[in-house]
Amino acid sequence: xxxxxxxxxxxxxxxxxxxxxxxxxxxxxxxxxxxxxxxxxxxxxxxxxxxxxxxxxxxxxxxxxxxxxxxxxxxxxxxxxxxxxxxxxxxxxxxxxxxxxxxxxxxxxxxxxxxxxxxxxxxxxxxxxxxxxxxxxxxxxxxxxxxxxxxxxxxxxxxxxxxxxxxxxxxxxxxxxxxxxxxxxxxxxxxxxxxxxxxxxxxxxxxxxxxxxxxxxxxxxxxxxxxxxxxxxxxxxxxxxxxxxxxxxxxxxxxxxxxxxxxxxxxxxxxxxxxxxxxxxxxxxxxxxxxxxxxxxxxxxxxxxxxxxxxxxxxxxxxxxxxxxxxx
Amino acid sequence: xxxxxxxxxxxxxxxxxxxxxxxxxxxxxxxxxxxxxxxxxxxxxxxxxxxxxxxxxxxxxxxxxxxxxxxxxxxxxxxxxxxxxxxxxxxxxxxxxxxxxxxxxxxxxxxxxxxxxxxxxxxxxxxxxxxxxxxxxxxxxxxxxxxxxxxxxxxxxxxxxxxxxxxxxxxxxxxxxxxxxxxxxxxxxxxxxxxxxxxxxxxxxxxxxxxxxxxxxxxxxxxxxxxxxxxxxxxxxxxxxxxxxxxxxxxxxxxxxxxxxxxxxxxxxxxxxxxxxxxxxxxxxxxxxxxxxxxxxxxxxxxxxxxxxxxxxxxxxxxxxxxxxxxxxxxxxxxxxxxx
Numbered sequence: 001x002x003x004x005x006x007x008x009x010x011x012x013x014x015x016x017x018x019x020x021x022x023x024x025x026x027x028x029x030x031x032x033x034x035x036x037x038x039x040x041x042x043x044x045x046x047x048x049x050x051x052x053x054x055x056x057x058x059x060x061x062x063x064x065x066x067x068x069x070x071x072x073x074x075x076x077x078x079x080x081x082x083x084x085x086x087x088x089x090x091x092x093x094x095x096x097x098x099x100x101x102x103x104x105x106x107x108x109x110x111x112x113x114x115x116x117x118x119x120x121x122x123x124x125x126x127x128x129x130x131x132x133x134x135x136x137x138x139x140x141x142x143x144x145x146x147x148x149x150x151x152x153x154x155x156x157x158x159x160x161x162x163x164x165x166x167x168x169x170x171x172x173x174x175x176x177x178x179x180x181x182x183x184x185x186x187x188x189x190x191x192x193x194x195x196x197x198x199x200x201x202x203x204x205x206x207x208x209x210x211x212x213x214x215x216x217x218x219x220x221x222x223x224x225x226x227x228x229x230x231x232x233x234x235x236x237x238x239x240x241x242x243x244x245x246x247x248x249x250x251x252x253x254x255x256x257x258x259x260x261x262x263x264x265x266x267x268x269x270x271x272x273x274x275x276x277x278x279x280x281x282x283x284x285x286x287x288x289x290x291x292x293x294x295x296x297x298x299x300x301x302x303x304x305x306x307x308x309x310x311x312x313x314x315x316x317x318x319x320x321x322x323x324x325x326x327x328x
Numbered sequence: 329x330x331x332x333x334x335x336x337x338x339x340x341x342x343x344x345x346x347x348x349x350x351x352x353x354x355x356x357x358x359x360x361x362x363x364x365x366x367x368x369x370x371x372x373x374x375x376x377x378x379x380x381x382x383x384x385x386x387x388x389x390x391x392x393x394x395x396x397x398x399x400x401x402x403x404x405x406x407x408x409x410x411x412x413x414x415x416x417x418x419x420x421x422x423x424x425x426x427x428x429x430x431x432x433x434x435x436x437x438x439x440x441x442x443x444x445x446x447x448x449x450x451x452x453x454x455x456x457x458x459x460x461x462x463x464x465x466x467x468x469x470x471x472x473x474x475x476x477x478x479x480x481x482x483x484x485x486x487x488x489x490x491x492x493x494x495x496x497x498x499x500x501x502x503x504x505x506x507x508x509x510x511x512x513x514x515x516x517x518x519x520x521x522x523x524x525x526x527x528x529x530x531x532x533x534x535x536x537x538x539x540x541x542x543x544x545x546x547x548x549x550x551x552x553x554x555x556x557x558x559x560x561x562x563x564x565x566x567x568x569x570x571x572x573x574x575x576x577x578x579x580x581x582x583x584x585x586x587x588x589x590x591x592x593x594x595x596x597x598x599x600x601x602x603x604x605x606x607x608x609x610x611x612x613x614x615x616x617x618x619x620x621x622x623x624x625x626x627x628x629x630x631x632x633x634x635x636x637x638x639x640x641x642x643x644x645x646x647x648x649x650x651x652x653x654x655x656x657x658x659x660x661x662x663x664x665x666x667x668x
Contacts, residue, residue, distance in 0.1 A: 144351040147648055151607030156641060159629050160359060241476055245611055248478050249626055265479055269615060272482050273497065275490045284479035291474035299470070 034303040041296025048290045052102040060084075063100035063259035066091035076271065079278055086278035088267065094278055097259040098286050104258040105290065108170055109239045112177035113232060119178065120185025125216055125224070127186070128193025139190070142183040150180035154242055158251035168254050173246055177239050188231060192224045199223075233298035237291045244287050261287050337660050338653075345653055352645045357401055360638045361394065384414065388635065405642065413628065413636035420639035423624055428643070429514030430500055431620035434539055434612065435605050441544025442601065443594065446551020451587055453552065454559025465552060473549035477608045481542045481615035488538060496535050498617035505531045539616040543608050547601055554597050558590035565589075592662065599655030603648055 051058060066073055073091040077083055085094035127135045145153065158176035162168045196202060197220065205215050246252040247262025255263065261283035268280030385391050389400055404411065410420035453465030472480075489497035496502070501509070501516050505528045512522050517536065520529035562568065563586050571581045610622030617623070621640060628636035 140347055141351055141355070144348045145355070147348070147603065147652060148352065148645060149603040149607040149648070151610060152641060152644060155610075155625075155629065156359060156637070159637065163632065237474070241474075244476050245478070245607075248476070248611060249614065250630070262476070262478075265476070265482060269478075269482055269485075272486050272490065275486070277486050280479070280482045280486075284476070284482065287476055287479060288471065288474045292470055295470050295474060299466075 034300050037296045038300030038304065041293045041298075041300060044289060044293025045297060048102045048286075048293065049106065051099050052106040055099050055103045059096045059099040061093045061096040063097050064092060064256065065096065076276055076279070085282045088264070088279050089271065094264075094282050097264055098261070098282050100259040101261045101264070101283060101286060102290070104170070104253055104260050105240050105243060107258075108173050108177065108243050108253075109236050111170065111174040112181070112239050112243075113236055115174060115178040116181040116185055116235075117228070117232065120182040121189050121225070121228070123182070124186045124189025125193055125220065128190035129197055129212065129216055129220060135190075138186070142186045146183040146187060151242065151245055154180040154246060155249065155251060158246055162251060168251065169257055170253060173243055173252050176246060176251070177242050180242060181235060181239070184231070184235070185228075188227055189224055192227055193220055196220050196223050230298050230302035233294055233301060237294035237298060240287065240291050240294070334660060338657055341653055341656050345649055349646070349649055352649070353402065353405060353642065354398075356638060356641055356645070357398055360634055361397070388414070410639040410642055411635050413633050413639070415628070415631045415633045415636070418636075420636070420643070423621060423636075423640065424643055426514055427619055427621040427624045430516075430618060431609055431613070431622060433500075433515045433517050433536065434543065434618055434620055435609050437536060437540035438543035438547065438609075438612075439598065439601070439605060441541055442548040442551060442605075443598070445545065445548040447555060447591065447594070449548075450552040450555025451559055451590070454556040454563070454590065455582060455586075457556075457560055462556075465556065469549045469552035469556075472545050475546065476611070477542060477546040478611045478615045480546055481539070481612060484538045484542050485615075495538050497538065499535060500619055501528070501532050501535050539612050539618055542615075543605065543612045546608055546612075547604050550601055550604065551594065551597055554593060555590060558593055559586060562586045562590045595655060595658050595662065599652050602651050606644060606648070 056062075061068065073083065073087045073093065075087065075091050076089055077087040077091075079086040083093050083095065085098065087093055088097070123138065127138045154176040157179045158168075158172055161172045161175060202215060202219050205219050210218075243252060243260070244262030244265070247260040247264075248266045250263075250266065252263055253260040264283040265280050268276075268283070271277075271279045382391075389397055392400070408421075410424070412419050413423075449465045449468060453462045453469075456462055485497040488495045500506070505516075505520075509516060509519050509525065509528050510523055512519050516532045517529070520532050563582075568581060568585055571585050572578070576585075606622070609620060610625060612618065613620040613623035614626050621643065625637065625640045628640065
């Protein structure tokens with residue numbers, strides 16, 4: 001008979017749980033505006049995630065559908081009962097495009113962030129930990145790229161990839177966005193590694209004969225990676241703007257592959273001159289809302305995690321959670 | 329004594345920037361040359377006979393070994409020759425002079441608007457931290473950041489151009505003005521002033537309002553955020569406490585002690601903001617059909633003109649680097665602690 005011990009009961013699991021509690025503590029203790037920002041942002045973001053995941057169930061039509069039951073939708077039709085947000089010049093339903101757009105944005109941004117993190121963080125770790133010539137060269141390159149308008153980096157990469165065999169699409173857009181953000185993660189991680197590298201516990205690990213790999217993995221990584229969530233959240237917001245900008249300039253997603261808000265706004269600019277507002281307004285509002293949501297989460301996170309700006313709801317009294325419990 | 333140390337600082341700074349320029353140029357070269365496909369064929373379309381392609385390749389030096397090309401490329405840039413476009417055989421220097429002037433006009437006024445909006449809202453939000461003013465200011469900052477500049481432009485076109493009919497929604501000036509205005513600087517706003525042509529100046533200003541405000545608002549967020557945090561930090565400083573202890577009126581403490589110091593970093597942010605502004609200019613120019621260098625870049629990208637794209641990107645890179653040096657220099661001039 002095997003006894004399964006619940007992990008939370010074991011001392012190690014308990015310590016881990018408490019450690020987790022301690023990490024999230026600033027979030028729970030966040031007060032006033034920071035708290036409101038965090039929750040409002042989380043709610044907005046969640047709303048769009050739900051839209052993206054359940055798009056086929058929520059959306060009345062497909063993103064590229066222009067007729068239903070053999071009847072073509074009106075061209076540039078006003079918002080109506082059948083089309084709440086009106087129709088575009090190609091007769092597709094604006095609301096369907098807005099809902100499916102959430103799917104595209106999320107897909108691209110998630111891929112781009114994962115790629116930017118998996119490139120920028122290890123590069124920063126290695127460059128910061130080992131230093132030397134490699135570090136100097138990497139810093140020079142990354143700093144040069146960092147100073148450059150990242151929209152232009154993304155445009156150039158998207159331009160070059162779109163004429164290669166990869167063509168235009170989710171992957172091209174994601175790679176273009178990745179290229180724009182790698183320098184940021186590299187800088188943040190590298191600079192932090194440099195200060196962590198000199199900490200006594202890292203010295204101790206080295207003195208005990210740990211290999212560089214082990215030191216980086218077990219001691220440096222977890223101390224550095226804490227900075228990443230607020231940056232990554234703000235970055236996700238930025239990435240959505242960047243994808244929309246690429247789409248607006250015609251380097252985003254091909255219209256046949258998915259709905260993309262920036263591309264729709266590009267089409268809407270010519271509609272606007274004749275006073276047609278619905279083709280541009282709704283995709284635009286979707287961008288504003290989602291970016292606002294993610295920014296609120298990111299700002300709320302950095303405000304609650306940054307000790308300089310943090311304001312707590314409670315006093316600073318802390319009991320050591322690992323101390324022996326007092327009898328009830 | 330101050331002069332020499334400032335000069336040393338400037339020289340060091342320029343010395344440090346040269347490798348950065350070199351790396352940027354190398355990255356651009358590698359990207360453009362290593363890119364798959366034949367750039368000349370791509371920019372001329374599929375139906376050009378092989379000898380013509382060979383001829384253009386020869387003219388652009390594409391038939392030489394890569395290292396020679398790289399050397400020529402760097403040497404050309406050092407001499408200030410940024411090349412010629414493939415599709416319409418236009419020298420880059422002409423693009424810089426004509427379209428660059430339009431971009432300069434747009435970004436200059438956008439920057440003014442961004443600073444004005446950012447300073448006012450940032451100071452207020454920081455001074456009245458955690459009040460409704462602060463909440464409003466921060467929400468304003470977040471929403472202007474979250475609004476893509478081309479969407480803001482679209483809304484501005486709809487409301488002020490189409491519905492209210494107050495302002496033109498595209499181009500840099502009306503055709504009549506463009507035809508009549510004499511060219512001095514290529515910056516229409518300045519040209520109109522030089523000519524003393526009031527009608528043209530009004531026309532140019534009217535065309536400028538929507539694009540400049542759009543781009544300015546879209547880039548004001550970074551000023552708001554930074555100035556707010558600075559005011560909060562400054563108000564906590566010891567010397568503010570000391571000023572209060574000396575019995576100086578609170579209004580004076582806030583205005584002449586806190587705000588002044590909170591505004592010093594604005595110079596730095598102008599430099600940081602420039603990259604954002606240039607990226608935004610590409611989008612704003614495209615939205616408003618503004619004949620700037622960013623709009624030109626988008627057109628050449630569509631035509632797959634590698635030479636033009638390469639030249640314009642290099643121009644952007646040099647501008648960014650030059651401004652960052654200028655900003656550092658100004659900072660060192662204002663704040664002697666920065667010099668080393």
